[in-house]
Amino acid sequence: MKNILVATDFSNNAYCALFYVTKLLASEKCTFYILNTYSELTIAPGKKLPILNIKKHLKELEVESKDKLTHTKHKIVLDNENPLHTFKTISQKGDLVNIIAQQIEEHKIDLVTMGNKGLTEATDVFFGSNTIKVADNLKCPLLAIPGEMDFHPIKEIAFVTDLRKDCGQKTIDQLLYMASLSKASIRVVHVQEQHMLNKTQEENRKKLEDSLNKVGHSFQWIKNFDDKAKVIDIFLEKLKVDLFAMVHEKRNLFEKLTREPVVKDLSMYSDIPFLILPSQE
DSSP states (O other): OEEEEEEOOSOHHHHHHHHHHHHHTTTSOEEEEEEEEEOTTOOOTTOOOOSSOHHHHHHHHHHHHHHHHHHHHHHHHHHHOOTTEEEEEEEEESOHHHHHHHHHHHHTOSEEEEESOOTTOOTTOSSOHHHHHHHHTOSSOEEEEOTTOOOOOOOEEEEEEOOSSOOOHHHHHHHHHHHHTTTOEEEEEEEEOSSSOOHHHHHHHHHHHHHTTTSOEEEEEEEOOSOHHHHHHHHHHHHTOSEEEEEEOTTSHHHHHTSTTGGGGOOGGGGSOEEEEEOOO
């Protein structure tokens, strides 16, 4: 059985992420944990942050959180209609990033899912700030769902890598599992920073190719430009991929692409689900 943690702020994007992952895992026996967090600084829609009586404010947030989680659970059960799926709700006070880390350990979570944009995120920001923070501290894959998109089976996965490090078999296994759900092909996209691969990169390329030998795959080379985000944007549009995947590592291509100001150039990614695989270091 798979254990899936879905973070929600009750926005339309958050519900879309929940619905999407239930369809993605339609053939799998899963327990979905729907998580909502709140704190003293949480402002309910249409209300102002109270200066006094914080205890009363927190109690109201707790009641509202639990009520909305119950509503979300009832809605997804009706919309999903899958006997393989079980839904549980978690309402908790505290920091979202820390609570997600706790829930991953407590419930042995296999995948975290959340929307790119929440109720308070500006529309021109690729990732919600919370999504970036969660990705920075994650020990399992994170699937970020953009906007209010419709689900369709994943047939083409773009795996973007600079080949500077061995991805690790556990990381590749997570990617292969995602591909297996709908027999998707994997397009390895390498941004070519030098004329030729160095020795380490070539060794990593061979390891990666060996790991992908049982699934349809190809290697795509694209030339490096100062604006890597724009280049990848155009290339993914050309490939018409259904899922964009990267390994989260510090000081690698992922970090370059998800830090301001480059992040604002990733307009196309707002239409493509993004799978972030944790580094196995």
